[in-house]
Amino acid sequence: MSDFAAESWNDRYRNNQDRWDLGCPAPPLINLLASSQALKAGKMAVLGCGKGQDAMLFSTAGFDVIGFDFARTAIEYAQATAQARALTTQFLQRNIFELETAFFQEFDYVLEHNCFCTIDPTLRSRYVEVVKNLLRPEGQLIALFLTRHRSDVPPFSIQPQAILELFAPDFDVILFKAAKDSIVSRRGKEHLGIFQVRAT
Secondary structure: OOHHHHHHHHHHHHOOOOOOOOOOOOHHHHHHHHOOOOOOOOEEEEEOOOOOHHHHHHHHOOOEEEEEEOOHHHHHHHHHHHHHOOOOOEEEEOOHHHOHHHHOOOEEEEEEEOOHHHOOHHHHHHHHHHHHHHEEEEEEEEEEEEOOOOOOOOOOOOOHHHHHHHHOOOEEEEEEEEOOOOOHHHOOOEEEEEEEEOOO
């Protein structure tokens, strides 16, 4: 997660090469909020928030949301959009691996969508540690994981079972299932999860 890497992602946003951005919140997250498993509003961190659509979705549902991304252009876009919509969503340019000191156990929820699959696979265990440290006791990770087959460049491949094994030491699985309501290009390639920090 070097400054060079940050600038590379920033260039993609600046040059409209952010094909992963849906231009709207992800349907599985929209439907989760509208379902019987809808979450009680609380304080939420959105990791790798990009242009902020998912963060603003939860903000409009009453959550206190801070989105983090190290791409400056994405953060500026998200800030401008939130302001235009009169939302209180905060967006901060940060490296997610440097959040723990300032935000230790500050959140009831962490939201994951398209961040985990972009980090170097060697950093996955570190990612899990970051999520755990950002969450309050018994806080929850709300995640829409991209599970697909390519592995040479982001998005990096990971199998559903490997996700469960990574989080198993510190989290209880509340929900983990193949998403049935993904956009067409991601159908059959996403899993929706709710993982709760295990009580000690």
